[in-house]
Amino acid sequence: MRLAHACGIDSAIMSAFPRRSLLFRKLAENFELCVYSLGHIRAELTRLRNRTLQRIWGTLLS
Known part of the structure; x- marks a missing residue:
């Protein structure tokens, strides 16, 4: 419940759900x-994105 309170979630809302x-x-x-x-x-995800971009650049520049 501490996370809920830290996120500003009211205890009445928490008890309703x-x-x-x-x-x-x-x-x-x-x-x-x-x-x-x-x-x-x-x-x-960053590693995969960078690998894909490198492959695209390699294709475009060759």
Whole structure:
């Protein structure tokens, strides 16, 4: 619930949506792991995008 309060989500809203409350609780419990994993996903997407761009530039310049 700390994450919900940090995000400005009122406890009345959280009690009205118990399934979402569970989601926010799990996100709060695993926040560091989520951030770490998203960093890896971002790096992989950047790597793939750069490889694709390099291939396109290589095709255009050859």
